[in-house]
Amino acid sequence: MRQPSLWHVLQPKWRTALQRVREERSRGGSGKLLLLTSVALLFWVGVYGVLYLILKHVRGAEELGPFLAAKILGLVLLSFVTILVLSNVITALSSFFLAKDLDLLVSAPVDWLRLYLAKLGETLLYSSWMVALMAVPILTAYGVIYRGGLLFIPYAVLAILPMLVLPAVVGSAVTLILVNLFPARRTRDLLSIVALGAAAGLILLLRLIRPERLARPEGFRNLLDFLAVLRTPTSPFLPSEWATNAIMGYLRHAPDPLPLLLLWTTAAAFVTLGAMLHRELFAQGFTKAQEGAERFVRGTFWRWTVGWVLAPLPVAKREFVLKDIRLFFRDTTQWSQLILLGALVVVYLFNINALPLHRGEPVGFFYVTLVSFLNLGLAGFVLASIAARFIFPTVSLEGRQMWLLRSSPLDLRTLLWSKYWVGTVPLLLLALLLTGLTNVLLQVGPFMMAVGLVTICGLTFAIAALALGFGALYPQFETENAAQIPTSFGGLVYMMATIALLAAVIVALWQAVYAYVRAVYVGEPVVVDAWMIFWFAVAAAICAAATAIPLRIGLRRMENFEF
């Protein structure tokens, strides 16, 4: 029998992608496209600019220059490969074992090799597109600084492409083996925890080795110490090292075909080995993937704890809150994000503690106040990112069950109310913890402590409302993975709106804080006068408006949802 081409097997995927683009265009999505392109370009220009300056500086160093440039590229590519292996393992689980089109493909007379290559291609694309896009400004900076010329573009693609294929093959193979050992859904739970644990560990490690010391070489006793710190795991067996050698060789005008040859032959060999492994293990793994997690849950814990606290509430609200909490803590892909969050909070506080404000000679009261004040914006941004991940997707996640909520006598206000408070209460606790501990570490006075805590409360209420409101305005009912929802266009608009809110509140409060700083600086008593009260009131009004308006708009939008 003549087998369908690989292109044909992938047809539903690319046709769906094309159709989505067409739908966006017909909905008048050119404004959306323009905004997304502008943000992406801004990001690219930012990455390019920073690296350009670093490389220009590095190139000026006679002896160390080429060594350092290669080292930086090696480090970047090594982190890319590490991220890619992790993301390929998770993506492969979806594309090889849980995707909706698998029943059709497996039951059709499509041979194992086409199935493998189609799914490998899908895994590669889904898990590598972001890394590939990120590589563009980085490699452009290298090409421009080292005058690689136009031919550098195809050469860089030749070097990077096999480096992306290798983690895809390895990730798919790891998943294939894991699924043969555990049921697929259990494997997904396991992988979420392992991947996030690894990411959290990596973040902590990178922060705790204090890379900022590299910016102050005078702090090292000699060059050898400096180089020792620079030492990164290098090995002649790492594909990132081959890609670095290939690229740097070309840029130094001494091209060496060996690294390229190594990359391509290894990629081809890995694909072959991966295909053979797939032939042996896929059928059994796919059968195992159909097995459920089979877990009995008594489910009395939340009922007796949170349920008891919420007892005075009407039954619909209480059951809704309980339902949301249960769903969150029973979904490993959701709660495991808390591991990463914990690591980020530690790094945040570590950063504040590492500021050289209270070391050596006494630092002026002005800087402490300034850092404490600006920290409000930073903490607000952190809270906004957390709300984007946990609160923004909540309306979308109700999508498939909306038939139940809309056909029942549940008032949509109750739904919105419960979603708002389930998200806001933990966010508020985190906000108070971040701001309170930071201010303690900074040793600020009672005035700044009070301003900080009250402001962060107001900001948290507004940020949570914005996340919920924009989540309802831009729902993603078809996406089952909560982590993908904030990366949508709506997520971007939400983040931009939140940044505008933070800027407005900071600007308003600055007037009051400036009056306070001036009074302390000239030795006058701090008096909370009409001027200060006016600006506090402006900040409070901004927060109140940013809380009420999005919730109202979100409610209106939800009332018009159709399924």
Add this chain to the structure above:
Amino acid sequence: MIRLENLTKHYGSFVAVDDISLEVPRGVLYGFLGPNGAGKTTTLRMIAGILRPTDGRVLLGGDNVQQNPLAAKMRLGFIPDRPFVYDKLTGAEFLRFVAGLYGQEGEAVERRIAELLEVFELASWKDELVEAYSHGMRQKLIISSALIHRPECIVVDEPMVGLDPKAARLLKDIFRQFVGRGGTVLMSTHTLEVAEAMCDRVAILQHGRIVADGAVDDLRRQHRAGDATLEELFLKLTGGAHVRELVEVLGG
């Protein structure tokens, strides 16, 4: 009990439901029939308050679903065609949650949950997460959830899909008993034998319009169909001549 007045639904320029008026009295099991894409599901979802009509109105026991949704929905139990439920809740938790949406709680609800799970043979699965349920078990759970608050009327879209013969029979008995006690059921189905055996009256929809409605015997008389089965009548009313041609083509 269920009253549709000039109900219309447009999706852009496409008219899915075109000026339907229908009255389903108390104590009647009403069948809603029609070929795929005739507008049955859209109509039922408008009755349940999930879709907003472009024009017209839906009254449940005198309450307008659009103007007085909470009171109207208190009377209703809705069973959709696709059994989407929260995967990470157990069967018992799901039923308790739905009861809460209708403002019900306490011992009476717990007894009702146990009773429904027992009837639908889900009692041994009550503490298992829904993600482990089969399609048919999910369907049974959704049917239980529609009955948990003792509704006055049930709107059900393709109830027999995914059910085993025993559960299908049980559901038929439950619906008959329900209308026997004065309840109202509006049921869409493709299984014409089921409709013929169960329904007191039927409405046949095509291209978003009701092309015939009444008791099956009345329809036979109206359309001079003699002893024709409901299936033959359905094919006659919805362009069944094409089916014969199709059979010939498929038969080779």
